[in-house]
Amino acid sequence: MKKKFWLAAAIPLACRMFFFNxxxxxxxxxxGFDLKLPTxxxxxxxxxxxxxxxxxxxxxxxxxxxxKFDIYSSTFADIAFQKDEEGKIDWNDSxxxxxxxxxxxxxxxxSFSVPVYASYFGTDxxxxxxxxxxxxxxxxxxxxxxxxxxxxxxxxxxTFAGLAGFKMRMAxxxxxxxxxxxxxxxxxVPIINTSGYPLFGAVFKTVGGYLGxxxxxxxxYSVSLVSQxxxxxxxxxxxxxxxxxxxKYKFEAEAKNYGARLNIMFPIPIGFxxxxxxxVFPNAANNxxxxxxxxxxxxxxxxxxxxxxRSILYVSFDTMYYPxxxxxxxxxxxxxxxxxxxxxxLGFPEDRFEFTxxxxxxxxxxxxxx
Numbered sequence: 001m002k003k004k005f006w007l008a009a010a011i012p013l014a015c016r017m018f019f020f021n022x023x024x025x026x027x028x029x030x031x032g033f034d035l036k037l038p039t040x041x042x043x044x045x046x047x048x049x050x051x052x053x054x055x056x057x058x059x060x061x062x063x064x065x066x067x068k069f070d071i072y073s074s075t076f077a078d079i080a081f082q083k084d085e086e087g088k089i090d091w092n093d094s095x096x097x098x099x100x101x102x103x104x105x106x107x108x109x110x111s112f113s114v115p116v117y118a119s120y121f122g123t124d125x126x127x128x129x130x131x132x133x134x135x136x137x138x139x140x141x142x143x144x145x146x147x148x149x150x151x152x153x154x155x156x157x158x159t160f161a162g163l164a165g166f167k168m169r170m171a172x173x174x175x176x177x178x179x180x181x182x183x184x185x186x187x188x189v190p191i192i193n194t195s196g197y198p199l200f201g202a203v204f205k206t207v208g209g210y211l212g213x214x215x216x217x218x219x220x221y222s223v224s225l226v227s228q229x230x231x232x233x234x235x236x237x238x239x240x241x242x243x244x245x246x247x248k249y250k251f252e253a254e255a256k257n258y259g260a261r262l263n264i265m266f267p268i269p270i271g272f273x274x275x276x277x278x279x280v281f282p283n284a285a286n287n288x289x290x291x292x293x294x295x296x297x298x299x300x301x302x303x304x305x306x307x308x309x310r311s312i313l314y315v316s317f318d319t320m321y322y323p324x325x326x327x328x329x330x331x332x333x334x335x336x337x338x339x340x341x342x343x344x345x346l347g348f349p350e351d352r353f354e355f356t357x358x359x360x361x362x363x364x365x366x367x368x369x370x
Contacts, residue, residue, distance in 0.1 A: 042248035060159035076358035119146040161189040273300035294319035324348035337364040
């Protein structure tokens with residue numbers, strides 16, 4: 001009789017691994033409709049890096065006065081129903097990824113605050129692959145909890161944070177708890193204001209990204225150059241975001257993405273956008289047939305309403321979703337300090353059916369405080 005994966009949550013944790021994680025995170029601008037949507041991230045350290053970067057960039061952008069109070073949270077959920085040997089969807093065999101991040105900060109004075117964050121990171125959950133008759137079968141990815149605190153400094157030159165905490169892995173196994181562990185983590189987050197720099201500040205709105213070091217080697221990285229908005233006649237280009245990143249892709253491979261994204265808006269409340277580039281899998285030798293290098297593209301149709309709301313319909317193509325693409329809907333809301341970005345998506349890769357949804361919320365009470 002098959003057991004459900006969540007029964008493993010009752011298994012005691014054993015501390016047997018110790019490693020030190022050092023991360024440097026740089027800003028990404030997220031004001032107005034620039035609040036980015038979360039994406040699938042298969043590495044917990046990288047996930048916390050991205051979310052901390054987004055949150056602190058908002059703090060840096062909106063200032064940090066004595067009256068200020070802000071709320072930030074991010075959620076991502078992805079569920080995939082596998083296909084059986086006959087190519088039919090097996091609705092009883094599903095795999096889920098679920099990530100959640102929630103930070104708060106306690107003010108000391110106008111310059112310093114104490115942040116407290118909590119994060120849940122669950123990947124490859126519930127698959128029948130790890131619930132067969134073999135009691136030794138274990139989900140190598142499992143579930144992780146992360147918590148920590150530190151110090152945030154906000155001043156003229158930017159926002160700087162240091163976070164120290166721990167990660168607690170809960171293994172999805174039924175015979176033992178050998179794969180459970182408790183480990184420390186350290187994240188260093190500098191955000192430097194660049195708008196005052198001559199020439200550079202006139203062209204680029206932000207320079208963003210992060211660099212993760214795990215066990216003495218680079219585990220993931222991201223670099224992004226976001227331009228200032230450009231107006232050409234009656235056309236407005238919100239920004240041009242050129243990026244390079246490297247991260248885990250479906251656990252079995254590392255993916256390097258070289259891309260650019262931009263939105264073009266017209267005087268009437270419509271516009272178009274594109275996010276396109278090239279993806280390389282440098283270490284997929286064990287399963288090269290499933291991970292093919294190639295182009296990816298996301299084509300967007302945008303409608304806007306009075307600077308308060310924006311909705312986007314999109315279709316997305318890449319080598320993993322071919323010949324059928326992914327279809328999605330995004331929504332953005334910005335009013336009186338409340339920013340919200342949400343999305344849902346359907347995907348049709350060769351071996352499964354996917355449904356994805358998620359979002360980020362930021363509420364800056366300082367915008368409306370007297």
